[in-house]
Amino acid sequence: MPPVPPILQRILSEPAADSGKILDSALSAFLDFGIKRTSMGEIARRAGISPATLYRRFESKSDLVEAVTIREAQRFVAKIDNRVRGVAGSEDQLVEIFVAFISAIAGNPLLLRLLRTEPDLILPRLTTEAGPILALGRTYLAAKLRELHDSEADVDFDPDLIAEIMARLAQSLALTPDGLIPIEDEAAGREFARRTLLPMVSGHTTG
Structure with missing residues (x-):
């Protein structure tokens, strides 16, 4: 198994308990104004603290x-984990990981x-x-899929x-969501995954 990148280790670690209100305030301001136009003063005001603090x-x-x-990213990971935890069967879990991701x-x-x-800020990092x-x-994703792979011998x-295919597909859908691949209708997304993703799994055919 390849080593876990440091940034992923941070994502999978427990978040700092004392900064939740600040991070909530920052996210709220970023959604309202964007990152570039948000000042530290605005974030401090929303958090109810002084800029110095x-x-x-x-x-x-x-x-x-x-x-x-x-x-x-931590919330993103938790959402996937919670959804997959309630699904039985490796194929159904694989589909659910895909849809959640x-x-x-x-x-x-x-x-x-x-x-x-702010496409100039985010697009280079996604292209x-x-x-x-x-x-x-x-x-x-590979770590999650490896858990499925190791849990059932068949x-x-x-x-x-x-994981590579799923990550690249998610990148493409984030940049260009309009198309034939359903991302808003989760039931349709599961059906899409069963018709396109599961056949990639060795020895599996859909009927």
């Missing part, structure tokens, strides 16, 4: 943006906001500089390859 917790807005991003990425409010109002983000998504597929 905010700067003692986060030395720069870049540090705060990173913390918000990590927290959003795709819908969470393509429907993330902050990502949608930045793509609409020409997307290698690290794809690697992060692939590593996380399931045989390449977790890394399926």
Whole structure:
């Protein structure tokens, strides 16, 4: 199994308990104004603290943006884990991982906001500089898929390859959501996954 990247280790770790209100305030401001137009003063005002107190917790807005991003990723991971936990059977879990991952990425409010109002900030990280983000998504998904692969002896597929396909599909859908692949209708998304994803699993055919 490949090593877990440090950023993924941070995402999977427990969030800092004392910064929740600050991160909530920052996310709220980012959704209202975008990242560029949000000042540390506005975030401090929403959090009910002084700017000096905010700067003692986060030395720069870049540090705060990173913390918000990590927290959003933690929520993203928790959402997938919670949904998969209630599903029995490796194939159904594989489908649910796919639907949860795709819908969470393509429907993330902050990502949608930045793509609409600050594309110069976010687009390079999702296109020409997307290698690290794809690697992060692939590593996380491969770990989840490897759990399925190892839990049932009759399931045989390449977790890394399926994770790569899922991560790249999520990237494409986040950038261009309009198309034939359903991302808003989860029932249709599950049917799509059964018709397209499961046949990639070695030895599986749909009927």
